[in-house]
Amino acid sequence: MLTIYNTLTKKKEKFEPINPPDVKMYTCGPTVYDYFHIGNARSFVMADMVRRYLEFKGYNVTFVMNLTDVDDKIIKKSREEQLNFNEVSKKYIKAFFEDIKKLKIKKADIYPKATENINDIIKMIEILEEKGFAYNVDGNVFYDVAKFKEYGKLSGKNIDELVSGSRIEINEEKKNPLDFALWKKAKEGEPYWESKWGKGRPGWHIECSAMSCKHLGGYFDIHAGGNDLIFPHHENEIAQSVAANDKPFVKYWLHFGFLNIEDEKMSKSLGNFFTTREVLKKYSAEAIRLFFAQAYYRGPLNFSYELLDAAERGASKLKNLAEIINREIKKNRTDGNLPAINISIFEEKFTAAMDDDFNTAQGVAVIFDFAKEVNRLIAENEKIKADFYLNVKNFLERTAAGVLGIIDFEAAKTVAGEGLSSDLIELLIEIRLNAKKNKNFALADEIRNKLKKLGVELRDSKEGTTYKMVK
């Protein structure tokens, strides 16, 4: 039984989809004004694991992630780069897709963009206005927070206290400092769309309400995002959606903890960030995902290259195993032993861990226990039938690869890269083997060392010599 910690109720709750086996899930995506940093990546990766696990459980998941492609930061950037705002967003949308692909994040079913849903957004604001939840001040439309009784419920905030202790800028036009913009009047040189309130663009919060409603209906199962979105973004989404649709908005709210640097939140504004791009140049997707998966998604996690080094070493352990499995399956051996391994127990443990509010750290532990057991059996048995490896691979494919994405059997295929041919490598291995037989270890070592420099690592075993490509 899957349980999920729900930010709304501050409790772990039994997961019961509104319309099983369908699960509708929405995650706040990037504002495409720059490359996203590795802290953003944590949210995207963890949302990906949640989604994959729901699919593993047999749910039919519809996963939607929005792209905020018009907003103040994009406009600012476009001025700096002297580009049209949509050239900026286009550039970073492209980069976003490149990066999440490298992170091996499964693509969402739909990536709605704010600029492509302006009509729906306007329609929703009109409804809010008709119902008295919104007011227009000279082309700026605000949400009237005081009209929504449950405002503050998600974030546990009290409206009166918010106002008194707040750092909110006083805006003369707003009735209440907490009121937020639904529609922003266009200033000179800003992008705009026509509306009954004049030329303008949507506020940030309304796009998520309008687009989630459009693609998932007004009430859906899971809404996820970073901790910092709880207030005001998600609070505002609730206010908008519930007021407009007259029904509850989201059943389970999921929030991801921050990635910190030296105990401080990684953020663009603090400048203490690493782009996912640069991290991906040094580390594999599996290592990055393992690093994230080893911690509870909700809590804070410190980032450093030292920690990623450790994760990379851990991931290579799984990668080595994947290589052996691939190789042995290729051999298709029908003689030898079929060592007993109780895969269903590991699967039960894995499922129990993940069922407990996506305890990926525990899930990872199960995978490493499993890998150790498999390695032990490989070491203990002279020859093992291919069936053993097929069973082992099947389990890892569904869990470590399919849910967590911390192992990749495709990438683990030892294929020679640029300027290297596998036939030539095999030839050198053969020559080296002869040298070894003749006790010419100097030559044998020379071949091994020189190949290493070319990125080919040789490994001797009782089964013969194998090679793997290393960075």
Added chain:
RNA sequence: GGCGGCGUAGCCAAGCGGUCUAAGGCGAAGGUCUGCAAAACCUUUAUUCGUCGGUUCGAAUCCGACCGCCGCCUCCA
């Protein structure tokens, strides 16, 4: 000021009332295998969970106080 979170081995990090003399990863030490490497395996590495009290037959887990750290309350994953 209001609200929320965190403090577990050298490092990261699960566990959240008994199975905990506390997972897993990294690191370290020793060993097996090996011509040497690499990989892999085996053994060791927290009688203790920020501090001090309390509740309980029983606490890392619940309660209180205190210390330290962080986040949200303005854009932010």
